[in-house]
Amino acid sequence: MTTVQRRSAIPTFDNSFISRLQKQLPELVPPAIAIAIFLVVWQLFSWTPGATLPGPIQVVQDTWILIFWPFYDRGGIDKGLFWQILASLQRVAISYSLAAIVGISLGILIGTNKIMSKALDPIFQLLRTVPPLAWVPISLAALRQNEPAALFVIFITAIWPILINTAVGVTQIPQDYNNVAKVLQLNKKEYFLNILIPAALPYIFTGLRIAIGLAWLAIIAAEIVMSGIVGIGFFIWNAYQNNAVSEVILALVYIGIVGLLLDKLMAWVQTLILPAEQK
Amino acid sequence: MSIFVAVDQVDKAFDLKGGGQYIALKGIDLQIKKGEFVSLIGHSGCGKSTLLNMIAGLDLPTEGMVTLEGKRITRPGPDRMVVFQNYSLLPWRTVSENIALAVDAVMKDLPAGERRAIVERHIDMVGLRPHADKAPGMLSGGQKQRVAIARALATCPKLLLLDEPFGALDALTRGNLQEQLIQICEQNQVTAVMVTHDVDEAVLLSDRIVMLTNGPESKIGDILDVDIPRPRKRMEVVEHPSYYSLRSEMIYFLNQQKRIKQIRARKTANISRHGLEKVNLEIGFVPLTACAPLAVAKEKGFFVKHGLDEVNLVRETSWRGIVDGVTGGYLDAAQMPSGMPMWLTLGGHQNRPLPVVTALTMTRNGNAITLSKQFYDQGVRTLADFKRYLLASSHLRHTLGVVHPSSMHNMLLRYWLAAGGIDPDQDVDIKTIPPAQMVADLKAGSIDGYSVGEPWNIRAAAEGIGFTIATDLEIWLGHPGKVLGVRENWAAVYPNTHIALTKALLEACFYCSNPENAEEIRQILAQREYVSTDISYIQIDEPNNITCSLDHPMREYAHHQFYAESAINRPSRTEQIWIMTQLARWGETPFPRNWVEIVERICRVGVFSTAARELGLDISYIRQPIQLFDDTPFNTDDPIAYLNSLKIKRDFSVAEVILDQPRGMAA
Numbered sequence: 001m002t003t004v005q006r007r008s009a010i011p012t013f014d015n016s017f018i019s020r021l022q023k024q025l026p027e028l029v030p031p032a033i034a035i036a037i038f039l040v041v042w043q044l045f046s047w048t049p050g051a052t053l054p055g056p057i058q059v060v061q062d063t064w065i066l067i068f069w070p071f072y073d074r075g076g077i078d079k080g081l082f083w084q085i086l087a088s089l090q091r092v093a094i095s096y097s098l099a100a101i102v103g104i105s106l107g108i109l110i111g112t113n114k115i116m117s118k119a120l121d122p123i124f125q126l127l128r129t130v131p132p133l134a135w136v137p138i139s140l141a142a143l144r145q146n147e148p149a150a151l152f153v154i155f156i157t158a159i160w161p162i163l164i165n166t167a168v169g170v171t172q173i174p175q176d177y178n179n180v181a182k183v184l185q186l187n188k189k190e191y192f193l194n195i196l197i198p199a200a201l202p203y204i205f206t207g208l209r210i211a212i213g214l215a216w217l218a219i220i221a222a223e224i225v226m227s228g229i230v231g232i233g234f235f236i237w238n239a240y241q242n243n244a245v246s247e248v249i250l251a252l253v254y255i256g257i258v259g260l261l262l263d264k265l266m267a268w269v270q271t272l273i274l275p276a277e278q279k
Numbered sequence: 280m281s282i283f284v285a286v287d288q289v290d291k292a293f294d295l296k297g298g299g300q301y302i303a304l305k306g307i308d309l310q311i312k313k314g315e316f317v318s319l320i321g322h323s324g325c326g327k328s329t330l331l332n333m334i335a336g337l338d339l340p341t342e343g344m345v346t347l348e349g350k351r352i353t354r355p356g357p358d359r360m361v362v363f364q365n366y367s368l369l370p371w372r373t374v375s376e377n378i379a380l381a382v383d384a385v386m387k388d389l390p391a392g393e394r395r396a397i398v399e400r401h402i403d404m405v406g407l408r409p410h411a412d413k414a415p416g417m418l419s420g421g422q423k424q425r426v427a428i429a430r431a432l433a434t435c436p437k438l439l440l441l442d443e444p445f446g447a448l449d450a451l452t453r454g455n456l457q458e459q460l461i462q463i464c465e466q467n468q469v470t471a472v473m474v475t476h477d478v479d480e481a482v483l484l485s486d487r488i489v490m491l492t493n494g495p496e497s498k499i500g501d502i503l504d505v506d507i508p509r510p511r512k513r514m515e516v517v518e519h520p521s522y523y524s525l526r527s528e529m530i531y532f533l534n535q536q537k538r539i540k541q542i543r544a545r546k547t548a549n550i551s552r553h554g555l556e557k558v559n560l561e562i563g564f565v566p567l568t569a570c571a572p573l574a575v576a577k578e579k580g581f582f583v584k585h586g587l588d589e590v591n592l593v594r595e596t597s598w599r600g601i602v603d604g605v606t607g608g609y610l611d612a613a614q615m616p617s618g619m620p621m622w623l624t625l626g627g628h629q630n631r632p633l634p635v636v637t638a639l640t641m642t643r644n645g646n647a648i649t650l651s652k653q654f655y656d657q658g659v660r661t662l663a664d665f666k667r668y669l670l671a672s673s674h675l676r677h678t679l680g681v682v683h684p685s686s687m688h689n690m691l692l693r694y695w696l697a698a699g700g701i702d703p704d705q706d707v708d709i710k711t712i713p714p715a716q717m718v719a720d721l722k723a724g725s726i727d728g729y730s731v732g733e734p735w736n737i738r739a740a741a742e743g744i745g746f747t748i749a750t751d752l753e754i755w756l757g758h759p760g761k762v763l764g765v766r767e768n769w770a771a772v773y774p775n776t777h778i779a780l781t782k783a784l785l786e787a788c789f790y791c792s793n794p795e796n797a798e799e800i801r802q803i804l805a806q807r808e809y810v811s812t813d814i815s816y817i818q819i820d821e822p823n824n825i826t827c828s829l830d831h832p833m834r835e836y837a838h839h840q841f842y843a844e845s846a847i848n849r850p851s852r853t854e855q856i857w858i859m860t861q862l863a864r865w866g867e868t869p870f871p872r873n874w875v876e877i878v879e880r881i882c883r884v885g886v887f888s889t890a891a892r893e894l895g896l897d898i899s900y901i902r903q904p905i906q907l908f909d910d911t912p913f914n915t916d917d918p919i920a921y922l923n924s925l926k927i928k929r930d931f932s933v934a935e936v937i938l939d940q941p942r943g944m945a946a
Contacts, residue, residue, distance in 0.1 A: 174367075176363055176365060176366075176367035177367060177369065179337060179355075179361070179363065179367065180363075180367050180369075182337060182354070182355045183335065183337070183355045183356065183357060183359070183360060183361050184357055184380070184381055184384040184385060184434075185354075185355070185356055185357060185384065185385075186384050190384060194369070194372075194380060195369065198369070198371040
């Protein structure tokens with residue numbers, strides 16, 4: 001007696017791309033549907049009488065040129081979105097790196113040295129709570145020029161999470177590792193390299209990830225206030241002044257996408273450096 | 280082997296938040312020789328890890344010091360490598376890198392190739408070659424601990440310190456690792472100190488076991504020597520005769536510590552009532568038919584009647600528990616063998632004289648000597664037969680069990696053997712065993728006979744594993760059995776309570792002597808809180824009843840006498856002097872030069888008389904000499920001459936026994 005084999009209901013293709021896509025379908029379908037619904041709702045709201053904001057269709061129609069020609073450059077601050085975003089990112093890159101270096105060093109100092117911790121803690125706690133925008137006037141007054149002031153604002157915003165998380169990471173080293181170091185009588189350098197840094201790395205990375213998000217936030221705010229520079233923040237403000245609300249909305253979407261990508265970038269760097277079970 | 284590590288009068292106190300101090304350890308004195316393996320054992324929180332940390336140098340003592348080869352330990356170092364309880368492997372380094380960290384840090388002056396060779400050798404030593412490049416996250420608990428051990432040994436430390444190394448592992452892994460550790464320690468002649476909870480592990484691995492008492496202010500309770508020869512195999516070490524005795528010693532110690540902790544936790548303030556200083560008494564007893572007066576006094580309300588409202592009877596499994604309770608101070612009073620007050624007073628317990636007084640003799644008779652059935656089958660019926668049998672089988676060692684060196688059973692047994700010409704220590708072995716264990720041991724064949732109070736003799740006869748060769752009727756009719764014992768300083772502080780207690784128990788003895796109450800008393804004793812055995816083994820009645828029938832020869836019951844005329848309940852000085860001579864005769868205690876003083880202090884005839892008078896009982900009696908079965912005269916006026924006249928005895932010493940602290944001179 002022969003047995004009948006049932007063929008699977010879903011037709012499988014040889015094409016590996018499509019088969020991978022099929023496997024990812026459960027992941028991709030819900031967000032896609034949610035985005036579609038959101039757009040529909042937004043469009044409906046924009047059609048109600050008395051709506052102040054344009055709907056998605058209107059936005060795309062108005063910013064058509066900006067979407068498809070991001071690389072144009074007509075001099076001054078009239079540049080394509082790509083150049084605007086790049087300028088902002090450059091500022092973030094410089095300040096963030098500086099903040100990372102200073103933050104990690106100070107964090108280790110506070111974490112390992114009790115006296116320094118007691119001395120500096122009140123100052124840090126006070127400065128930490130000042131929002132980025134509030135730093136703008138004082139940095140402009142001190143540095144007088146827009147570019148350095150913007151860099152300073154990003155720096156002062158991004159440094160706090162890095163510093164505090166590093167300090168916590170250093171103090172949270174399990175007593176066991178410290179005991180091992182004591183018994184083996186490791187000198188300071190060996191201790192730092194072999195025990196302190198690797199043990200505090202997860203905390204440091206948490207700080208770094210939080211800081212990149214804050215840095216991106218800060219630059220937008222700073223650029224809005226400082227006029228006349230190339231940057232996505234000033235682009236938004238300029239568009240608002242010219243009542244080009246669609247451009248503002250487009251810029252918002254771009255800012256969000258870039259922020260998301262930055263975070264994903266940091267996460268990927270983390271997987272490179274930290275071993276799997278330490279996360 | 281010279282002293283390698285010395286812990287010298289070490290104290291450790293921790294400062295508490297809000298002022299005050301917690302003294303974890305007090306007065307720890309310990310010497311460890313080179314190549315020795317020492318285990319520290321004790322309950323949680325008793326300071327074992329603290330002590331280990333101080334030896335490692337991770338913590339410093341508040342008083343005293345720890346030295347290694349004569350040099351004081353002030354900081355941790357690789358010569359005292361530690362294996363921690365939770366492995367402490369660096370998770371971002373592989374197995375070989377973890378070991379290499381230690382080797383590189385410690386052996387900086389060796390070339391890199393040699394260091395690598397050391398690392399590889401140690402990886403192989405613990406059997407982790409296939410896992411050498413894995414991160415610790417990928418290893419099991421047992422493998423991680425092996426890495427920790429390899430790391431510790433790779434630096435060739437002088438001292439290896441292990442803090443509950445196998446505590447977090449399952450039983451199989453633990454067994455394997457213990458064997459590996461034994462091999463490694465033997466091959467490399469490692470000196471090691473290990474903290475552990477596991478009693479079996481301690482016996483398996485160590486040369487000496489140090490037992491710490493409970494905190495706060497933990498001290499060394501006792502140090503046991505493990506005499507099991509090396510090399511030891513886990514499966515074979517259980518067959519060594521010392522294994523179980525060491526194990527039970529440790530468990531007894533740990534249980535005692537737990538009880539002391541519970542007693543400390545309970546409110547132990549004295550409750551004064553009815554004109555008595557303390558009505559909440561803890562009275563110890565051992566489950567025997569002889570404990571009837573105590574049971575009756577509790578159940579029939581005699582304690583309450585005389586004002587002792589909150590008496591708690593504490594059931595101990597052996598006389599050792601009674602000794603520990605009385606010396607440790609957590610028993611107010613106890614029913615003791617009649618020789619025990621004298622034994623404690625003369626320093627029988629750890630050579631520390633503790634004056635214990637007795638005001639009441641609760642039972643007389645009630646003992647017998649049982650021998651294993653095999654003797655009966657070989658025709659042994661009397662003492663002379665036994666002697667002949669021993670001469671014939673002189674190549675075998677025969678063991679006889681007694682409950683305690685100071686018990687009347689021991690003294691009667693020895694007297695009986697000696698009178699028959701048998702030396703109790705040369706020709707046979709006498710071993711101390713708790714009463715309830717005797718029947719089991721006789722059945723298992725580890726002892727050949729015993730001398731104990733009822734019901735254990737009738738029980739052996741009823742089960743067919745032994746026979747009664749002599750009851751006390753045939754050795755010393757009317758000998759004292761159990762007495763009431765309290766510490767002398769307790770009696771001084773609570774005189775009225777002492778009298779009330781004596782009254783209650785004397786009335787209970789009177790109650791027990793009444794044959795109409797026998798059935799009721801048997802029911803009480805058979806309960807679980809008291810003797811907890813089959814009721815047919817408990818006999819209270821007078822002799823000549825069915826158990827002593829002709830169908831079952833050699834199955835006589837030694838009946839207790841609780842109360843009778845001529846004030847048998849009085850503490851008798853004559854008997855105490857006889858006990859003194861017998862204790863000295865067998866080398867248990869020295870014979871006191873000041874024997875008159877001691878006898879007068881121990882026998883509280885005054886308390887007994889007051890109690891009896893208040894109960895309205897007649898206490899007139901005539902002093903009579905002791906009558907033993909071999910008719911050797913006992914002269915109370917010259918006990919030393921009597922001792923000298925005995926043929927079989929050990930070397931005895933005559934010494935002044937000082938009971939009081941020297942008094943300071945007035946300025």
